[in-house]
Amino acid sequence: MNIHKLDKFAKSLIKEAAGKIRASFTTELIIETKSEANDLVTNIDKETEQFFIQQIKQNFPEHRILGEEGFGDDIEDLSGYVWILDPIDGTMNFIHQKKNFAISLGIFKDGEGLLGYVYDVMADDLLSAAQGEGAFFNDQRIPRVEQANVEQSIISMNASWVVPNKYIEHEGMIELLRKVRGTRSYGSAAIEILYVVTGRLDAYISMRLSPWDIAGGMVVAKEVGAIVTTLANEPINLLTQNTFIVSKPDLHHEVVTNYVKLK
Ligand code: 2AM
Ligand code: CA
Ligand code: CA
Ligand code: CA
Numbered sequence: 001m002n003i004h005k006l007d008k009f010a011k012s013l014i015k016e017a018a019g020k021i022r023a024s025f026t027t028e029l030i031i032e033t034k035s036e037a038n039d040l041v042t043n044i045d046k047e048t049e050q051f052f053i054q055q056i057k058q059n060f061p062e063h064r065i066l067g068e069e070g071f072g073d074d075i076e077d078l079s080g081y082v083w084i085l086d087p088i089d090g091t092m093n094f095i096h097q098k099k100n101f102a103i104s105l106g107i108f109k110d111g112e113g114l115l116g117y118v119y120d121v122m123a124d125d126l127l128s129a130a131q132g133e134g135a136f137f138n139d140q141r142i143p144r145v146e147q148a149n150v151e152q153s154i155i156s157m158n159a160s161w162v163v164p165n166k167y168i169e170h171e172g173m174i175e176l177l178r179k180v181r182g183t184r185s186y187g188s189a190a191i192e193i194l195y196v197v198t199g200r201l202d203a204y205i206s207m208r209l210s211p212w213d214i215a216g217g218m219v220v221a222k223e224v225g226a227i228v229t230t231l232a233n234e235p236i237n238l239l240t241q242n243t244f245i246v247s248k249p250d251l252h253h254e255v256v257t258n259y260v261k262l263k
Helices: 003-026 043-059 091-096 170-179 189-197 211-223 249-258
Strands: 031-033 040-042 064-067 081-089 102-109 112-120 125-130 135-137 154-156 182-184 203-209 227-229 242-247
Touching (some): 003 102, 043 064, 043 081, 064 211, 081 189, 081 211, 102 189, 102 211, 112 189, 112 211, 125 211, 154 189, 189 203, 189 242, 227 249, 242 249
Parallel strands (some): 064 081
Antiparallel strands (some): 102 112, 125 135, 203 242, 227 242
């Protein structure tokens, strides 16, 4: 398999899917809830995933697909070629804000990240990387991430982690909040990873992400030296949900060691 051919194909699928998503703003959305009242899905999430699957299966019948909306394969291991896709990351933003949502895609071979993409659909910004070849923001090569300490950092996290919750001791998060230069929250894990990789953020933390939220971003993060682990400082398992941090290296150590106390 030629990785550059695969890259070209994946990019063309992403651009075509994004065009369909943008065009959907002229039609009425069908909005449903999933596991809880604020866990939303639309017909466009589903149609986008089905578009990818149909195109991938037609061109690469032996490749498997893990997609958030469940139209892909039942994936219990990462052997062979596996595409990990979130057709719309940030569905709530898609519905309410019509911006700040992304297509997130990672292509893995026997568990190794070959290709990674985060496409900010409304900004028309494509973050991409091929293993060992560095990362790109549109056509520009992205430099390796620099160092940062907590006091000079902008860290992205959901406000839910700063109030009592079942995942993490919130006092530690309040302490972090007091120390940092600023906090942000964008409502799309993939876009938040994009921002860390391109230096707009210094770190992004979440308590519960699924493989499709992070697979594309992880491949790109590795190419620029950003550290991706669970909040227990362990490698991410792409077959389950995980706690999550992507960060500049020194900051990663500082946050995980001094502020994170998982329950
Ligand atoms: P989604 O929009 O594809 O569901 C929001 O903070 C971020 O968390 C988004 O990237 C969102 O992805 C993700 N997320 C993961 N699990 C979620 C859930 N159960 N409910 C809402 N957002 C979830
Ligand atoms: Ca979802
Ligand atoms: Ca998602
Ligand atoms: Ca999604």
